[in-house]
Amino acid sequence: MTDEEHLMTLNRTGGRFDLNRIAAAFPQTADTMLLDTYLTDRPEASIRVFRIYRDVPPHYHTQCDEVLHVLSGEGTFWIDDPAEEAPFVPGHLLVFPRRAVHAVPRILCDPVIFLAIDTPRRAPDDVVFVNPAEGTPSGFIKSI
Secondary structure, three states: HHHHHHOOOOOOOOOOOOOOOHHOOOOOOOOOOOEEEEEEEEEEEEEEEEEEOOOOEEEEOOOOEEEEEEEEEEEEEEEOOOHEEEOOOOOOOOEOOEEEEEEEEEEEEEEEEEEEEEEEEOOOOOEOOOOOOOOOHHHHHHHH
16 A cells, blocks of 8 residues: 555544655646645534635635634735734644634735635535635535
């Protein structure tokens, strides 16, 4: 069994994950704002790694709290108040409670990659844009 096949067998049950290797596997471009891959996916929680490809407009999630650990890249984010825009760098932890409006208005250094822990599970279509003209669930994120 190859490393990739072994990793896939662990996706639903847990295991050891090489986050650097997973992050390196993301393509350079994407048709959606984000690409992600689920490491675990259970009703009570999901763990994902995702890459942001362009600035993310104000949005929120109705079904989960989202905790993000910055693995690489730099940018800015805000939560609930655009006037409170702040930088993030590798090693920072960002916490977005369910229904809290948040955005990533600026990517300063690529690639921006996060480890996400969502409680309960984050469904791929659980995104509501404050301005619906700025995005849709299908244009927001796609799994690799």
